[in-house]
Structures are given as structure tokens and as C-alpha cells.
Amino acid sequence: MSFKTLIASAAIGLALIGNAVAAPPDWFPKESKKPFEEIVVGFANLGPSLNGYAAAYFKAFNEYAAELGVKPIMTDAALDPARQADQVRDLIAQQVDVMIVWPVNGKAIVPAARQVAQAGIPLIISNSMIDESGMEAMTSYTGPDDYAEAQEAGKIMAAALNGKGNIVLLNGTPGYRMAQLRYDGFMEVISKYPDIKVLDSQPADMSQAKGQTLMENFITRFGKQIDGVYSVDSGVGFGALTAARAAIQEGTLEAGKIKFVDATMYGFVWDLIKTGEYYGSVYQSPEEDARLALRSALKLAAGEKLKQFEYLETPGVTKANVDTISRPNF
Numbered sequence: 255m256s257f258k259t260l261i262a263s264a265a266i267g268l269a270l271i272g273n274a275v276a277a278p279p280d281w282f283p284k285e286s287k288k289p290f291e292e293i294v295v296g297f298a299n300l301g302p303s304l305n306g307y308a309a310a311y312f313k314a315f316n317e318y319a320a321e322l323g324v325k326p327i328m329t330d331a332a333l334d335p336a337r338q339a340d341q342v343r344d345l346i347a348q349q350v351d352v353m354i355v356w357p358v359n360g361k362a363i364v365p366a367a368r369q370v371a372q373a374g375i376p377l378i379i380s381n382s383m384i385d386e387s388g389m390e391a392m393t394s395y396t397g398p399d400d401y402a403e404a405q406e407a408g409k410i411m412a413a414a415l416n417g418k419g420n421i422v423l424l425n426g427t428p429g430y431r432m433a434q435l436r437y438d439g440f441m442e443v444i445s446k447y448p449d450i451k452v453l454d455s456q457p458a459d460m461s462q463a464k465g466q467t468l469m470e471n472f473i474t475r476f477g478k479q480i481d482g483v484y485s486v487d488s489g490v491g492f493g494a495l496t497a498a499r500a501a502i503q504e505g506t507l508e509a510g511k512i513k514f515v516d517a518t519m520y521g522f523v524w525d526l527i528k529t530g531e532y533y534g535s536v537y538q539s540p541e542e543d544a545r546l547a548l549r550s551a552l553k554l555a556a557g558e559k560l561k562q563f564e565y566l567e568t569p570g571v572t573k574a575n576v577d578t579i580s581r582p583n584f
Contacts, residue, residue: 279322281549286556288351293555295319295326295548296350298342299380300358301333305460305489306520307540310584311381315544324552326354335362335429342366346373352555354378354547360431364388376554380547382432394560396546398568400435400517403536406570407436407517408443410534411482414513417447419481422472423455424465424494426486433457436486436517453479458490465493473501482513488520488535495532519571521582527573534572537579542566 278290302312319326327350331338335358345353346369353375357363364385370377371391381397411421423440426433437455444450453476458465465485472480483498485491491514498514501507516523519535526532543566550560571579 282552283556283558288555290552290556291323293324293352293552294348294350295324295352295354295551295555296345296348297326297328297354297356298338298345299328299330299354299356300338300382301330304333305487306584307487307518307538310540310582311544314541315548318545318548322548322552324548326548331358333358335359338363339366342370346370346375350375352376352378352551354380354551355384356380357382357384357431359429360434361385361387361429364391367391376551378547378551378554381543382430383435385431392562393554394550394562394564396550396564397543397566398518398538399563399565400432401439401442402565403517403538403568404436404439405443406536406568407484407515407534408440410536410570410572411440411484411513411515412443412447412450414515414533415450415482418449420451420453420476420479421482421484422453422469422476422480424458424468424483424485424490425455426457426490427459428457430460433460433486440484440517450482458486458493460486460490462489462493462496465490466497467493469494469497470500473497473506477506478508478511480507480512482515485514485516487518488516488523491516491532491535492520492522492526495526519579519582520584524571524576524579524581527571527576530573534570536568537571537582538566538568539582540584 302309329341338358353370367388368391376393379392379395384392425437456468483494495514502509513533515534517536518538523532523535
């Protein structure tokens with residue numbers, strides 16, 4: 255064989271390898287309605303700009319899709335519920351095999367979700383639950399159990415205060431199903447402690463800056479009456495802590511008196527729990543959240559039946575166990 259022929263043969267071999275279809279992963283059903291490489295996943299997401307968790311989720315989702323050799327059709331609602339509904343209808347028109355929706359607003363997405371079901375497309379609701387009125391349109395939910403997370407946060411707060419004290423609440427975006435569940439679950443636990451009083455509860459819209467502003471207002475109104483702060487997530491919680499730090503420097507608040515607790519732990523709050531400046535949070539992995547959604551969508555497209563609710567593990571975190579929990583990378 256000549257040198258030129260050898261080179262040509264090698265080039266053809268490399269081309270064939272490059273064009274080869276990756277084998278389905280071990281967890282993919284052996285008997286599928288459609289070949290793995292032909293499945294089209296549509297993802298109508300709310301957008302990575304929501305917070306650090308969302309940004310980490312979408313990074314992990316895209317990396318996992320690339321690893322599997324899947325090319326999902328992605329849309330970005332930029333936190334606009336009307337835009338998301340239109341994007342869902344566009345994905346229906348494109349005849350995707352399965353659809354994932356991370357709702358901007360759990361109630362606003364219901365009509366579009368029903369259209370997905372009417373089109374015979376399996377529907378995964380990811381991360382934030384659809385409103386109860388649209389539950390029948392959902393094939394499966396994947397993500398955190400927000401109510402249970404909030405219950406865990408409530409237990410942490412009750413322990414931090416020894417069952418007695420005054421607290422303020424910094425909630426999520428009104429209409430966002432996750433925000434309501436994280437309020438309801440927390441209050442279900444706190445209501446069992448008659449000596450814990452809620453001074454006020456305000457929506458912080460998942461914003462660190464708004465969390466800081468609201469906490470500044472709480473400090474002005476309630477001052478040293480505040481014993482605890484519950485936030486929808488660590489971003490909002492850190493905003494509240496920033497306001498408290500300033501008040502401590504001014505002498506308005508006493509250092510270490512206020513116990514800060516939230517329902518989704520970010521990396522910087524993991525650090526603060528270790529030092530004792532922040533009392534506790536709940537661990538939730540955006541990477542596993544993303545991978546669970548994509549795995550479940552591919553299984554549904556193959557014809558596998560899933561449980562209606564596929565929940566992540568979300569343990570509570572305090573200084574007592576923080577060293578056993580991996581530091582979040584967001």
C-alpha cells in the first residue's frame with residue numbers, strides 16, 4: 255500500500271468515526287419508540303438571568319446534552335410569561351418528541367401546557383411546579399420539592415431561635431409557584447411555634463439588591479426586635495445580611511443576634527455557614543436538577559413511564575453538618 259493510499263484510508267476512517275452516532279446511555283430504554291439519535295427535545299425555559307442557580311442549571315444542561323450527543327431546541331423567555339407561552343406553541347408546531355418547561359409563572363403557563371398535552375407531546379415541568387389547575391397537562395415533574403425544602407428551613411429556623419422570637423420573611427416573585435410553596439412550607443412549620451412571631455413578609459423577587467433594600471426597611475421599622483430572617487434563597491438572604499452588617503457597624507443591631515436561614519444554598523452562604531455568620535440553608539444541586547430533567551425527557555420520548563414527581567435530594571445545612579455537604583459552585 256502506498257503512503258498516499260494509507261493517508262487516504264486513515265482520513266476516511268477518521269471521518270467515519272467523527273460522523274458516528276454515539277451509543278445511547280445505559281439508562282436509556284432498550285426498546286424505544288424512536289432511535290435515541292432521532293429524539294428531538296424542546297425546552298421552553300424561563301432564562302438563565304433569574305439568578306445564579308438558573309445560570310448554573312443551564313450551563314449543566316447544555317454540557318450534559320453535548321455529552322449525550324443530543325441537540326435540544328432551546329428557547330429563552332427572558333422571564334416573560336406571555337413570551338414563554340408563545341415559545342411553547344412554537345415548539346408544538348415544530349413537532350418535538352418531548353417538551354421540558356421551566357415555568358416563568360406557574361399559573362400563566364397552564365393554557366400552553368394544555369396545548370402540549372392536546373398535541374400528544376409528553377411534558378416535563380422542571381424546577382418550579384405548574385399551578386394545580388394545570389397539573390393534568392404535566393406528564394412528570396422533576397426538580398426540588400419546594401414545600402419540603404421550606405419545611406426543612408422552618409425546622410432550622412425554629413431550632414436556631416429555640417422556638418421563640420420575631421422573624422421577617424423575604425419571599426420570591428409573586429405568581430412564581432416555587433415562591434408560594436417556599437412560603438407555605440415554611441409557615442406550616444413555624445405555625446406550630448406560637449412564640450415565633452412573623453413581623454412582616456415581603457416579595458424580594460429573587461433579587462439580592464431587593465433583599466438588601468427590604469431588610470434595610472425592616473431594620474428601620476423593627477430594629478432590634480428582629481431575631482430571624484427567612485429568605486427564599488441565598489441570593490436574597492445575602493442581600494439581607496449585607497443590610498444587617500451595615501446596621502451592626504452603625505450600632506443599630508447587635509452582632510450575631512439575627513439568625514439567617516434560606517431555602518437554597520449558594521456557595522458564598524456555604525462559606526458563611528462555616529464561619530457561623532449565617533445560620534442555615536438547604537442544599538439543592540442545579541447540575542443534578544438539569545441532568546434529571548434531560549434524562550427524564552429522553553426516557554419519556556422513548557415511551558418509558560415515569561413517576562409523576564421525580565424529586566431531588568435536598569438536605570438541610572447548618573454549621574453542624576456543613577463539612578459533609580459539597581460547596582455549591584454558584
